[in-house]
Amino acid sequence: MSGKPKLYYFYGRGRMESIRWLLAAAGVEFEEEILETRKQYEALLRDGALLFQQVPMVEMDGMKLVQTKAILQYIAAKYNLYGKDLKERALIDMYVGGTSDLMEMIMWYPFIDPEQKEGHLNKVLEKAKNRYFPVYEKILRDHGEKYLVGNLFSWADVHLLEAILMVEEKSADILTTFPLLKAFKTRISEIPTIKAFLQPGSQRKPAPDEKYVQTVRTVLQTYHKVPSA
Numbered sequence: 297m298s299g300k301p302k303l304y305y306f307y308g309r310g311r312m313e314s315i316r317w318l319l320a321a322a323g324v325e326f327e328e329e330i331l332e333t334r335k336q337y338e339a340l341l342r343d344g345a346l347l348f349q350q351v352p353m354v355e356m357d358g359m360k361l362v363q364t365k366a367i368l369q370y371i372a373a374k375y376n377l378y379g380k381d382l383k384e385r386a387l388i389d390m391y392v393g394g395t396s397d398l399m400e401m402i403m404w405y406p407f408i409d410p411e412q413k414e415g416h417l418n419k420v421l422e423k424a425k426n427r428y429f430p431v432y433e434k435i436l437r438d439h440g441e442k443y444l445v446g447n448l449f450s451w452a453d454v455h456l457l458e459a460i461l462m463v464e465e466k467s468a469d470i471l472t473t474f475p476l477l478k479a480f481k482t483r484i485s486e487i488p489t490i491k492a493f494l495q496p497g498s499q500r501k502p503a504p505d506e507k508y509v510q511t512v513r514t515v516l517q518t519y520h521k522v523p524s525a
Contacts, residue, residue, distance in 0.1 A: 301326040301356035304340065306515065308508035309501045310403060311364045312352040314396075314458060316500065318368055320493035321454045322375035328499065337515045368392075372451040379445055387445045391435070391452040395459040398428045402462050406504040407512075417466060424463045429474050432456055436476040442483060449487065457484045465503055 301319060305312035307330045319326050331337055331351065340346050346353055347362045354361045357374075361367045372378035372388070379385045401420045408416055435444055444452040460481050463470050471478040484490060493500050 300324075301354055303328045304331065304345075304353040304355075305351050306331050306508060306511055307501065308504050308512070310352075310504075310512070313501055314399070314455060315352060315354060315364065315367055315371065317454055317458050317493065318371045318375075318377065318451060320499070321449075321487070321489050322371065322377060323489045324371075324375065326499070331515050332511060334515050334517065368451065377449065377451045377454070379450060380448070384445050384450075388450055388452045391432070391444055392455045394428055394431060395452075395455045398424060399459050399462055402466070406506075406509050421463070421467050421470065424467075424470060425473075428459075429463075429470070429477060432480075433474045433476050436480060449484075453480075453484050454490070457481060457490065 301324065303312060303315065303326055305328070316326070329336075337351075340351075340353070341349060345360050347360075350362060352362070352364060352367065354367050361370060369378070379388050398420070401416070401423070405413065405416055405420070432444070441447045443449055444456065457480075460471070460477065471481065485494060492498060
């Protein structure tokens with residue numbers, strides 16, 4: 297195995313995409329094993345690679361890491377994207393927690409019944425406009441710096457940009473009433489490692505389609521339902 301982290305997941309975003317984003321932001325090259333069959337998944341289970349029988353899983357630094365939050369925290373700390381002290385880490389965790397809640401709703405969207413999609417999307421956009429984005433607009437206004445925490449680029453900035461772009465795919469004008477977030481999006485997108493990840497041909501995954509949904513269901517042998525909001 298090379299020294300690069302190796303990511304085990306489907307060819308799609310899901311819970312692995314934020315891990316791809318963070319590694320890319322840190323300038324870390326990584327490899328991927330794309331899960332396409334139940335047989336691949338069962339092999340990981342037999343090997344004991346999946347501690348809780350779940351993906352994503354990341355092999356790095358001699359470890360087989362599972363649980364998305366733990367993986368992200370490890371990467372953020374390893375590559376100095378997790379603040380300079382405990383207080384800054386607490387802020388980063390809070391801000392990432394908020395964007396994670398919003399992104400989770402978007403992640404479920406492809407798996408819900410067709411007749412529920414419109415209502416679910418309306419709920420996502422309503423919460424983005426009235427609950428989540430106003431918070432980050434205020435943080436940027438009150439903080440007065442280029443980044444969300446301290447005056448250093450961090451995991452919180454990466455996660456917020458990812459969330460903004462996910463929502464914009466559903467509503468292109470979502471930032472119309474959020475000028476500071478709009479400027480933030482432009483500014484963070486120009487960071488060289490982020491800019492490279494946003495280019496065609498990178499390891500960033502496309503928005504989920506029906507093929508992705510069917511692959512997930514086949515591999516995991518489950519039918520994903522939307523948890524009650």
